[in-house]
Amino acid sequence: MGFSSRRWQFDWRLLVFTGAFLPLLISLGVWQLNRAAEKTSLLEAWNSDSAGQDWQGVAAADGWQEGQPVTLTGWYGEQTWLLDNRTRNGRAGYEVLTLFEPVSGPSVVINRGWVPAPGSREQLPEVQTPEPLFTLQGRLAAYPEPPVLGEAEPDTPGWPRRVQALPESRVRALGNTPAPMIVHLADSQQPGAYQADRAPDVMGPQTHYGYAAQWFALAAALTILTLVASYKKTAKDPRQEPTMTTTTADSLSHSDGPSPAQVRRGRRTAMLLFAVGFGPMLVATVMFYTGWLNPAGQSNQGQLIQPPAPVAELNLQTTAGEPLQARFGVDVADPKWLMLVAAERCAEDCEQLLYLARQVNVALGKNAPRVGRAAYLGTVPADLERRWPEEYQLMERLQPAPGSTPAWPAGINPEQQPRILLIDPFGNVMMHYGSEHTGKQLLKDLKHLLKLSQIG
Numbered sequence: 001m002g003f004s005s006r007r008w009q010f011d012w013r014l015l016v017f018t019g020a021f022l023p024l025l026i027s028l029g030v031w032q033l034n035r036a037a038e039k040t041s042l043l044e045a046w047n048s049d050s051a052g053q054d055w056q057g058v059a060a061a062d063g064w065q066e067g068q069p070v071t072l073t074g075w076y077g078e079q080t081w082l083l084d085n086r087t088r089n090g091r092a093g094y095e096v097l098t099l100f101e102p103v104s105g106p107s108v109v110i111n112r113g114w115v116p117a118p119g120s121r122e123q124l125p126e127v128q129t130p131e132p133l134f135t136l137q138g139r140l141a142a143y144p145e146p147p148v149l150g151e152a153e154p155d156t157p158g159w160p161r162r163v164q165a166l167p168e169s170r171v172r173a174l175g176n177t178p179a180p181m182i183v184h185l186a187d188s189q190q191p192g193a194y195q196a197d198r199a200p201d202v203m204g205p206q207t208h209y210g211y212a213a214q215w216f217a218l219a220a221a222l223t224i225l226t227l228v229a230s231y232k233k234t235a236k237d238p239r240q241e242p243t244m245t246t247t248t249a250d251s252l253s254h255s256d257g258p259s260p261a262q263v264r265r266g267r268r269t270a271m272l273l274f275a276v277g278f279g280p281m282l283v284a285t286v287m288f289y290t291g292w293l294n295p296a297g298q299s300n301q302g303q304l305i306q307p308p309a310p311v312a313e314l315n316l317q318t319t320a321g322e323p324l325q326a327r328f329g330v331d332v333a334d335p336k337w338l339m340l341v342a343a344e345r346c347a348e349d350c351e352q353l354l355y356l357a358r359q360v361n362v363a364l365g366k367n368a369p370r371v372g373r374a375a376y377l378g379t380v381p382a383d384l385e386r387r388w389p390e391e392y393q394l395m396e397r398l399q400p401a402p403g404s405t406p407a408w409p410a411g412i413n414p415e416q417q418p419r420i421l422l423i424d425p426f427g428n429v430m431m432h433y434g435s436e437h438t439g440k441q442l443l444k445d446l447k448h449l450l451k452l453s454q455i456g
Contacts, residue, residue, distance in 0.1 A: 328427030
């Protein structure tokens, strides 16, 4: 009895599928190898003990490379920004960023290091800036770009200014033409330095090599599957079996291999399995690194308060007479996030927000103790007052501070529309929600903020 053979069967759909995905997989692998090389160069530059290149030479050669050691001679300017929400060893503070005017070359923002925050959000740390001409050393770094949440807050008069981020455009708005990168001071012994011990916060090259291996493995798997699926058994030569009976021939005809319909169905199944298994991975990678289909500049669900309002400006206290701002700040042992329901007349929409805050707090699960609940309610229906101890016993009631009336951030008017105010552990009233928001939206914001927050 003879044996059937296999031969190449052209299927344009399979080849189109492979032709579309194989170059993409290979290019992603090569891209990760390039990223690994870039990170290796960055870490080598950062760990290099070589003397810093003269600032004028860097600017003339357009040699802006992150981690590059540089040496500058000049003086500090008046413009100083305090980069907010920077922690060291669990303590909140600021990074001090000051504009520096070199003797030659473009002006540049100097990151002078970290300083601890005072006990009150209304108070900024005292920053001393040396005046004479001097020489300092540091390393090039990228501007601290805006965070995921929201746009840059407007500038306030005077210096220093507290900011959540400092993009290059904000420095240019002062009328300067700064360098495209900032400089981190090399150590805490540099002129004007504070706690300047920053290391590069980057993904190591080994991680990129691992990603490259995954993409190349997927490319190899796709190639093998395509080759296997493109070969099909051929029918036997009937002259090799001249004495075959009809029954035997019929049985063998069914064992010669799958029918053309079965082959097509198998190929469709293979392509579908590949698309279902690896398609989401490909799409997610492209979206993450290119920003494709990503919301531009904002991912929060609630409405941002810009700039954030200090909680002390609300003029609220507990029923025991404790100012609300005493619950927040770096000196508090265990500061929490707070959902504050505010309404002058608690009708149906107000009680809807009370219920929403309660349910969202419960839905946080193990993170529920990190978020508190409070309410400022002008007038409360008798029915709600009766049910309060049973339904909202964990929601603290607030009242106006003596001799004052509640004051609310711009755009918030609880007399017309009840709101939920979100207050961070530092005492910033940062976002607000209303009846137009769902519990799912508030929960999503809180989960994201709790994941990012190292305090509270």
